[in-house]
Amino acid sequence: xxxxxxxxxxxxxxxxxxxxxxxxxxxxxxxxxxxxxxxxxxxxxxxxxxxxxxxxxxxxxxxxxxxxxxxxxxxxxxxxxxxxxxxxxxxxxxxxxxxxxxxxxxxxxxxxxxxxxx
Amino acid sequence: xxxxxxxxxxxxxxxxxxxxxxxxxxxxxxxxxxxxxxxxxxxxxxxxxxxxxxxxxxxxxxxxxxxxxxxxxxxxxxxxxxxxxxxxxxxxxxxxxxxxxxxxxxxxxxxxxxxx
Numbered sequence: 581x582x583x584x585x586x587x588x589x590x591x592x593x594x595x596x597x598x599x600x601x602x603x604x605x606x607x608x609x610x611x612x613x614x615x616x617x618x619x620x621x622x623x624x625x626x627x628x629x630x631x632x633x634x635x636x637x638x639x640x641x642x643x644x645x646x647x648x649x650x651x652x653x654x655x656x657x658x659x660x661x662x663x664x665x666x667x668x669x670x671x672x673x674x675x676x677x678x679x680x681x682x683x684x685x686x687x688x689x690x691x692x693x694x695x696x697x698x
Numbered sequence: 699x700x701x702x703x704x705x706x707x708x709x710x711x712x713x714x715x716x717x718x719x720x721x722x723x724x725x726x727x728x729x730x731x732x733x734x735x736x737x738x739x740x741x742x743x744x745x746x747x748x749x750x751x752x753x754x755x756x757x758x759x760x761x762x763x764x765x766x767x768x769x770x771x772x773x774x775x776x777x778x779x780x781x782x783x784x785x786x787x788x789x790x791x792x793x794x795x796x797x798x799x800x801x802x803x804x805x806x807x808x809x810x811x812x813x814x
Binding site: 583584613615620621622623624625628636638671686687688689690691692 | 791805
């Protein structure tokens with residue numbers, strides 16, 4: 581499988597619990613992005629990595645959210661003390677590092693992890 | 699901050715006909731990229747077409763083409779000869795040039811229904 585994969589595809593949890601999602605990017609891609617998509621809306625940027633370095637974080641990423649990419653390959657997104665407002669689809673995307681060619685900037689998306697907080 | 703607006707929450711088209719999805723954006727930057735992504739039901743988002751702002755020529759990909767009006771900050775998607783498999787959510791997206799920030803801004807989406 582050469583695409584972006586995410587695990588789990590669905591997660592149901594109770595308010596106050598911690599959850600962790602995993603994203604495996606396309607193997608040669610050194611950039612990895614996390615987005616959140618709520619029902620009826622487009623994806624909203626959360627954060628991105630170049631290799632293992634987290635280079636940008638959105639204001640949407642509260643203190644309860646943490647993302648890591650320890651070896652510059654897969655990434656995890658953890659949400660602590662989940663709230664009902666965290667219910668959403670969490671999308672991961674990957675791309676090559678930016679270069680002169682626009683085609684290197686294309687982000688390839690995974691299928692997402694749908695989180696439901698009861 | 700850049701914003702992307704898709705004013706059509708839903709559109710429908712008859713199979714084999716042509717449909718145009720609208721997108722406008724707001725930016726003070728002169729160099730950027732615009733994208734249309736397709737998200738079929740319960741499936742992952744895929745890139746349909748891309749336009750670099752510095753290119754005057756409108757991008758085309760088979761049955762998909764764009765009408766890029768830089769001065770009007772408009773970026774519409776035309777789907778010709780619509781097929782049942784075109785039914786999906788379509789998102790317009792904006793990203794700054796590489797030497798600026800890297801996050802992508804999406805519109806709220808347009809749900810396209812294709813009638814047989």
